[in-house]
Amino acid sequence: MVADESIWPAWQARTTWAASSWPTPATISIVIGVWDELLGRYLAWLEGEGRRPHTVRGYRTDLAGLVARLGDDASGGRGLTGWVESLEALAPATRARRLSAARGFVRWAASQGVEVAGVEILDQPAGRAPRRAVSAPDPATVDAVLGSIPLQADRDQLLFRLIALAGLRPGEVLAVRAEDFDASTGHLAVRGWGGRSRRVLIDDPELQLRLAHWVRASGRSTGLLFCAPGRSIPLRYQSLRERWERYTTRAGVELGLSELRLHHGAQLLVGGVPEWVVRDRLGQPTGPLPTLPAASADEAIRAWRQQQAGIRSARPAQSGRSRRGVG
Numbered sequence: 243m244v245a246d247e248s249i250w251p252a253w254q255a256r257t258t259w260a261a262s263s264w265p266t267p268a269t270i271s272i273v274i275g276v277w278d279e280l281l282g283r284y285l286a287w288l289e290g291e292g293r294r295p296h297t298v299r300g301y302r303t304d305l306a307g308l309v310a311r312l313g314d315d316a317s318g319g320r321g322l323t324g325w326v327e328s329l330e331a332l333a334p335a336t337r338a339r340r341l342s343a344a345r346g347f348v349r350w351a352a353s354q355g356v357e358v359a360g361v362e363i364l365d366q367p368a369g370r371a372p373r374r375a376v377s378a379p380d381p382a383t384v385d386a387v388l389g390s391i392p393l394q395a396d397r398d399q400l401l402f403r404l405i406a407l408a409g410l411r412p413g414e415v416l417a418v419r420a421e422d423f424d425a426s427t428g429h430l431a432v433r434g435w436g437g438r439s440r441r442v443l444i445d446d447p448e449l450q451l452r453l454a455h456w457v458r459a460s461g462r463s464t465g466l467l468f469c470a471p472g473r474s475i476p477l478r479y480q481s482l483r484e485r486w487e488r489y490t491t492r493a494g495v496e497l498g499l500s501e502l503r504l505h506h507g508a509q510l511l512v513g514g515v516p517e518w519v520v521r522d523r524l525g526q527p528t529g530p531l532p533t534l535p536a537a538s539a540d541e542a543i544r545a546w547r548q549q550q551a552g553i554r555s556a557r558p559a560q561s562g563r564s565r566r567g568v569g
Contacts, residue, residue, distance in 0.1 A: 322348075348364065390493040396456065440522065
């Protein structure tokens with residue numbers, strides 16, 4: 243790691259200079275407490291960039307081991323190498339996620355004047371497993387769970403229908419604010435992964451009405467729409483998942499919360515909506531899109547064929563006049 247003049251006043255009491263005089267950069271040994279402080283500043287910066295609370299908590303968990311390793315190493319290189327080697331036993335997806343978090347952290351640290359030696363090790367292939375096609379749940383299963391939610395449970399009706407009928411991720415639903423919904427156009431501004439925003443049309447009339455009523459009932463023009471009961475803190479993802487599991491048990495089916503939004507994407511694709519429109523709506527620029535189970539897809543195709551046959555039979559009869567006689 244290299245310190246520059248911008249960080250010297252704040253860390254002067256906790257650093258040990260190896261050589262050289264100020265202001266020439268020199269190698270320093272930073273104790274773990276300072277790395278904890280640096281991580282705290284990084285997480286605060288992520289929050290300022292619009293990252294969701296549970297995402298920031300995930301970064302804290304993923305980077306905790308790295309911070310501990312770096313705090314025991316003067317240059318950072320040996321600690322970083324040891325941390326990367328410790329990831330070998332993890333699942334490929336977990337390893338890739340932690341390496342990605344580490345790359346973002348060390349890049350940010352470098353912008354603050356703290357550089358870690360050997361960062362090129364973070365750019366090695368993560369061994370991520372190839373993406374597999376995902377199957378959307380049976381529409382009847384989704385309808386059964388949504389139907390098990392009491393009609394008077396306005397919040398749960400709105401939460402889970404935003405996922406199932408508008409394709410939002412659970413974290414995106416929990417981050418919805420009162421000012422995000424434009425009742426005049428029916429559009430909802432959604433904060434997606436990486437702080438990217440997109441506009442989602444709430445085209446289902448009942449869902450649009452529920453959302454408008456919920457915003458009006460909240461009595462606020464700004465701020466989070468979904469908070470913990472009787473409190474101003476955001477509703478937790480764990481609470482959302484627990485309530486969903488309660489409804490699936492009541493309906494007598496097995497359906498994960500993460501599978502719910504796949505239902506909407508598959509319905510759009512089977513209905514003939516272009517793939518680029520579906521990707522834009524779901525906020526999923528890459529990766530496989532969901533597909534319906536074979537039986538449900540066959541039923542959708544038969545319904546489409548019947549619809550086309552109905553359109554042709556409704557066309558007016560053509561004139562008996564020969565085309566050659568037109569002139």
